Amino acid sequence: MAILEEPIKEVSLIKNFIGGEWLKSKGEVKDVVNPATGKTIAKVPISTRDEIDAAVKAAQEAFPDWRTTTPLARSRCLFRLKELLEENFEEVSRIQTQEHGKTIDESRGETRRGIENVEVACGIPTLMQGYFSEDIASGIDEWLIPTPLGVFGIIGPFNFPFMIPLWSAPYAVATGNCVVIKPSSEVPNSQTRLTELADEAGFPPGVWNMVHGGRTVVTGMLEHPGINGIAFVGSTPTAKYIYKACGETGKRVIAQGGAKNFMVIMPDANIEATIPALMTSFFGNTGQRCLSGANLLIVGDDRFYNSFMDAVAAAASRIVIGYGLDESVQMGPVRDKEKKEKILGYIESGIQQGAKLRLDGRGQVKIAGDYPQTCFLGATIFENVTPDMKIGSEEIFGPVMSVMRAKNLDEVIEMCNASPFGNGQAIFTSSGKNAREFQYRITSGNVGINVGIVAPMAFFPFSGMKDSFFGILHTQGQEAVRFFTESKVVIQRWL
């Protein structure tokens, strides 16, 4: 199968975008490495406190004019951005694969999901309408006006370098706010290209800013009095920290954290249709996804269990691994060597704690093409896992399936609800009663019924419960519009 052409051909120093200008950072520089090839593809700055301050200042200065720009005019900028994203769809997708390692189908899917949020935000003239009550008392009317707040910080993770900031940014600017985006320094190219397109779409200087970096930039955002709110997606410990810091400084916050999702298999599941869904759920994006399946929980007798697991193991062992720009590849590398080491540590702990290693993804991985082993891992399956084991309770963020068993649906729900996480649990069944019972009793922000990746469309909120989410309103759709606006209520009487 042919390898698609790489869009990034030269190593360049990435710049910040502040106040409508591309500025070279004064901070240190680190390499961005393609995890499949091991080649450096860009250099990213670790920006300074002064630079984040400058971006916030630019956003604050842009805010008064932008908030008085009509919603229709603001939506036209988003329509132009949508058109530019469609025109550059393939390039943007290949950049994601080149810097992150995911397969090209996954990258294109990520691009499409990102664009869908821009499309939804294009409806802001309607989405942002308030409401009105006449005669709440004699001669008195009352109405609500959603108003923008000012400047928002958006902090993106490494696993979806293009899409996740788009869960927030289009709604923030559509509602009349200005944004400062900090992409993950591991995968800065996708947001850089997006920002170039946002610039081309005609957002006024200061409305859409981007500052690359690490902890200094995040701390700068959290401490800056000019930032009204933060949208963050990342690990649970960091989400908790950000939630707390925003509470202390009076900022609004969406803090999406990690997960440990259960995929529940009932004995009446359609096995043929379930296997591909499980492969996508557990091994798609190389398991680096907060909606990935982590624990496979099977209900049924030994005969059902054994035949089901034979099918799962056979399918997992056939997964084609390699560079995501090879169209035949079904699973790419993990993002970097350190992440691979961490996953290997979890696999070791599973063995130490007595789980049965059914499929071992360690060692020499069979790779399609000639690429270094550095970041590649094979699909791994553990059986006899219990919820107290590390591999059964902690987020591994890699291609590892931990298989458990339950006697019945009651035990399933008990096990799932005992997890501190509540991001994306799913059941596979052909029984409507089982499905209804599961979705009703489960404490999970996103619930799947015969769907392995419970990713809400852009016009639904990306929900999350317990340690998977800290905040009240979520990213995407109407909830994002509410998050990025303050409700102003007017009560009027003419005397």
Place this chain on the structure above:
Amino acid sequence: MEINTASATISFAKKLEEDSAKFYEDLFQRYAKDEDVLLSFAKENRKNVVQIERTYYGVITDAIEGCFAFNINPDEYTLKTELAEEASYSEALDKAVGIEERMIKFYSDAAEQSRSLMADIPRAFTLIARKREGRESKLRSLKEG
């Protein structure tokens, strides 16, 4: 090597359409007959490519089984477009019918296998399979005429 991913399936479909378009163009060049039909087929093939790509890019999502949906053996569908030196026009039309039959089988199988994807994808494959059924009968009528 089997084709498993949506991306590889779309690329394979494009290749089949291109090979088939070239076959019809060569057929007209060689026999100088039925220009309107043969060249319209080639044109329609390229339209099919646009249609398939538009559908794929419009609904591709990593949340559904894009990387695990297909199980296609390309050898079963690869087109044999070479014509013998001495082949008559009637024999060439027989070959064209064979090509259309293979294409119909490919699109029907791809539609069946992609049922778990967004509905637009199997629908697009099915529509093209149906269009090609019409071609098959047209080619047979050219032969008879």
